[in-house]
Amino acid sequence: MSSASSATTGATKPSSTRAKPANKGEAAADYLDGRLGIYSLAKANLRKIFPDHWSFMLGEICLYTFVIIILTGVYLTLFFTPSMGEVVYHGTYAPLNGIKMSEAYASTMNISFEVRGGLLIRQIHHWAAIVFIAAMFVHMMRVFFTGAFRKPREINWLFGFLLLFLGMFDGFMGYSLPDDLLSGTGIRFMEGAVLAVPLVGTYLQMFMFGGEFPGNDIIPRLFTVHVLLIPGIMVGLLVAHLILVFYHKHTQFAGPGKTEENVVGMPLMPVYMAKAGGFFFLVFGIIAAMSAIATVNPIWAYGPYRPDQVSTDAQPDWYMGFSEGLIRVMPGWEIHLWGHTLNLGVFIPLMVFPMVLAVIAVYPFLESWITGDKREHHILDRPRNAPVRTALGVAWISWYLVMLIGGGNDLVATHLHLSLNDITYFVRTSFFLVPIIVFFVTKRWCLGLQRRDKEKVLHGRETGVIKRLPHGEFVEIHAQLPADKLHKLTAHEQLQPMELPAEVDENGVKRKIGRLTKLRAKISKGYFGEYSQIAKPTAEEHHEITSGHGHH
Amino acid sequence: MSHDNMPENKLPEAHDASHGHDVAPHGDPFADPGLPVHQPRRTDIDERAAKRAERQVSLMFIVSMLATAGFIASYVIFPIDKIVYIFPLGHVSALNFALGLTLGVALFCIGAGAVHWARTLMSDHEVPAERHPIEADDEVRADVIEQFKTGAAESGFGRRKMIRNTMIGSMALVPLSGVVLLRDLGPLPETKLDHTGWQEATPAQPIQLINMNTDLPMKAEDIQVGSLTFAKPEGLTEDDEQFQEKIAKDALMLVRIAPEDLKDSDSSDLGFQGILAYSKICTHVGCPISLYEQQTHHALCPCHQSTFDLADGARVIFGPAGHPLPQLKITTDDKGFLIATGDFSKPVGPSFWERSA
Numbered sequence: 001m002s003s004a005s006s007a008t009t010g011a012t013k014p015s016s017t018r019a020k021p022a023n024k025g026e027a028a029a030d031y032l033d034g035r036l037g038i039y040s041l042a043k044a045n046l047r048k049i050f051p052d053h054w055s056f057m058l059g060e061i062c063l064y065t066f067v068i069i070i071l072t073g074v075y076l077t078l079f080f081t082p083s084m085g086e087v088v089y090h091g092t093y094a095p096l097n098g099i100k101m102s103e104a105y106a107s108t109m110n111i112s113f114e115v116r117g118g119l120l121i122r123q124i125h126h127w128a129a130i131v132f133i134a135a136m137f138v139h140m141m142r143v144f145f146t147g148a149f150r151k152p153r154e155i156n157w158l159f160g161f162l163l164l165f166l167g168m169f170d171g172f173m174g175y176s177l178p179d180d181l182l183s184g185t186g187i188r189f190m191e192g193a194v195l196a197v198p199l200v201g202t203y204l205q206m207f208m209f210g211g212e213f214p215g216n217d218i219i220p221r222l223f224t225v226h227v228l229l230i231p232g233i234m235v236g237l238l239v240a241h242l243i244l245v246f247y248h249k250h251t252q253f254a255g256p257g258k259t260e261e262n263v264v265g266m267p268l269m270p271v272y273m274a275k276a277g278g279f280f281f282l283v284f285g286i287i288a289a290m291s292a293i294a295t296v297n298p299i300w301a302y303g304p305y306r307p308d309q310v311s312t313d314a315q316p317d318w319y320m321g322f323s324e325g326l327i328r329v330m331p332g333w334e335i336h337l338w339g340h341t342l343n344l345g346v347f348i349p350l351m352v353f354p355m356v357l358a359v360i361a362v363y364p365f366l367e368s369w370i371t372g373d374k375r376e377h378h379i380l381d382r383p384r385n386a387p388v389r390t391a392l393g394v395a396w397i398s399w400y401l402v403m404l405i406g407g408g409n410d411l412v413a414t415h416l417h418l419s420l421n422d423i424t425y426f427v428r429t430s431f432f433l434v435p436i437i438v439f440f441v442t443k444r445w446c447l448g449l450q451r452r453d454k455e456k457v458l459h460g461r462e463t464g465v466i467k468r469l470p471h472g473e474f475v476e477i478h479a480q481l482p483a484d485k486l487h488k489l490t491a492h493e494q495l496q497p498m499e500l501p502a503e504v505d506e507n508g509v510k511r512k513i514g515r516l517t518k519l520r521a522k523i524s525k526g527y528f529g530e531y532s533q534i535a536k537p538t539a540e541e542h543h544e545i546t547s548g549h550g551h552h
Numbered sequence: 553m554s555h556d557n558m559p560e561n562k563l564p565e566a567h568d569a570s571h572g573h574d575v576a577p578h579g580d581p582f583a584d585p586g587l588p589v590h591q592p593r594r595t596d597i598d599e600r601a602a603k604r605a606e607r608q609v610s611l612m613f614i615v616s617m618l619a620t621a622g623f624i625a626s627y628v629i630f631p632i633d634k635i636v637y638i639f640p641l642g643h644v645s646a647l648n649f650a651l652g653l654t655l656g657v658a659l660f661c662i663g664a665g666a667v668h669w670a671r672t673l674m675s676d677h678e679v680p681a682e683r684h685p686i687e688a689d690d691e692v693r694a695d696v697i698e699q700f701k702t703g704a705a706e707s708g709f710g711r712r713k714m715i716r717n718t719m720i721g722s723m724a725l726v727p728l729s730g731v732v733l734l735r736d737l738g739p740l741p742e743t744k745l746d747h748t749g750w751q752e753a754t755p756a757q758p759i760q761l762i763n764m765n766t767d768l769p770m771k772a773e774d775i776q777v778g779s780l781t782f783a784k785p786e787g788l789t790e791d792d793e794q795f796q797e798k799i800a801k802d803a804l805m806l807v808r809i810a811p812e813d814l815k816d817s818d819s820s821d822l823g824f825q826g827i828l829a830y831s832k833i834c835t836h837v838g839c840p841i842s843l844y845e846q847q848t849h850h851a852l853c854p855c856h857q858s859t860f861d862l863a864d865g866a867r868v869i870f871g872p873a874g875h876p877l878p879q880l881k882i883t884t885d886d887k888g889f890l891i892a893t894g895d896f897s898k899p900v901g902p903s904f905w906e907r908s909a
Contacts, residue, residue: 192837257587278666285660292652
């Protein structure tokens, strides 16, 4: 109550108890704080500590490309006409002069050839989308292989998964909008896939397209979904995702001074404001340069869509390659019964596609059920220290890649001079075999790396110095690892397989053990049994070796 | 870049071999040695290095400003239709190339400057911050549950079952209005997918097959053995309001196969002197089939590589298609032009639930 103004004008005037601001900046902050409460918000976040690791940038790439997509997307809507109304083209691109096309295609031509910088923005929009989805995949791999999805981050994993899923479909819709020959072929494929749905397929198709394919409605409808509905949901998920990242505080790798109860790093202001803020410009700059030198989706070369025309090398964007592979290599099974057709050749891939993705969505819940671990985890696993998880992840990736080859079977055939049929048979077999082989190879690889870590901890590192012993034997001198390395290589905990309760309890009464519990015990043994991890060195082992015969 | 000119007192302390890595001889050799001692960077101890870093950062920001000026200049200078040759990219739009590169440099240099600033001049002391458990403690938990119970009791939600049940009922029903509103998104399928534009043809009023390229009717002798010709029904032009929907179903693929090569008599009966008219729309997911290998009579869909043997009733011999391409019965009229006298015997395009063959 010592404000100067209140002293001069009398005590009745309501006044703040806050000290006079030192400058205009503080005054402005005081003004906002009085209305928004920014000081409490800033207290928790201004100097928030973030750990440093190159792999933590991957999520940033996703965020920044998303922002780039929104910025360029808004610009594109200023010129794009989402209409299937027919016009005759009389623009500057001579080869298409006088040709009938939809307004969607004509306006995309206009953006590409008559709006200065329009082509650049279109290219940035498309490139950013390609990078966005790739970055989400790689970011998810980072989170997966380091176990960052464990409690308390399972729900944030789901948010991330939904962002990936929606991002893929929004990308597909986005490149469908120009109504060029390639994208129209993609929409035709979508129509065929919808028709394959039993019972309601034809109804869904008629409702989506407002009648028979292609109709006049699909582009405007996709436009609304592409620019409003899905991005709106994605913005919401993204904000929730980031709030949770801040709330949980970032994970960190094991190392000296790092524990489950702390996070070691540098403050948001100024270090990460500069680094992360700067990184936005780096990403944007690189994508802008990419758009200057590499053309993506040259719609003028494809021509306008006509349902009776197609070009060879009809390929979707890379992230749809997986579903494309499924649809290409699936045998053409059709069941005709009681006057109905069940088109399994299309319907099975249509169902397998989301299921393959759903496997990653539910994995954190599956793993926590197997481990029964209810603790919070903030220290990341090195992938080698979770061999089964790592092997499952790599097997999934190999599965994805196999189908990507299937999706580009014509390109593989023409570029590598192979038989298209052979590639298809190879992909069909590989769909089942490759993930299994990759699983076992990766698991063994992880175990090998674990053994190497153990060897390094117990026997030290090779110095490259060769010593000749008095009796003539040559040995390489090994040097003890420093304490921080020893700690780092032994900091991980090793879970033990779950043990089933005894069949007969202490009173001699037979206990009923559920099937699910038995299954869980079995998987748990697969995860943490003696063939799935190398027992990490103990202090005793270390003492014995280091005190015995010195460095050797 | 040497240490020669650096004042002695600012050099980092000589690194004690055991510093920070002390291992008690009988303790746990794997114990956490604690946060390592901060290692100063050159810019932390050498003011001249710091000044140099400052200049580097500013230089990058200046380059960015110049690039933005370059962007605006390019926008004004380059005509939009100017094409230039740039090695190794080939012929590219000068405007697009200049705008993209200048924008790229302008943005990249801001980022590079900021990151360089952070890495060289801002404090790089790593500090720990405490984490707190996400879960609330038992007291808070009990308190919240108590509050919830009080609120629930005051609402009477559990006690007044009639209110509860009718409310759930009304909430469950109200979204139905939204579903009903979707009904007019499109017409009902009825039998739309079963027929094509060729259904207008009758023996009394046949429809001519029109060559897609020449827009003219065709005679049998116009179709060479080994050739592939695309055709559409007479009267269908690009000016037709429904052209896209119609051509999506009516498009034909005409081939002529030497009689001795025909393997399917039903199929050759539908044709005329070895000229066979198949639907061009793939039975897999509807791509137009456009690749034809005349030696083997195989037609290949470029989208998903379904392969059909046109000499054998368009039987599927490879790929994901589930059934043969529908065939249109053709003959000639009294002037010798190829005509159709009816629709395809089966629906064209991808399979659907109601398809009965």
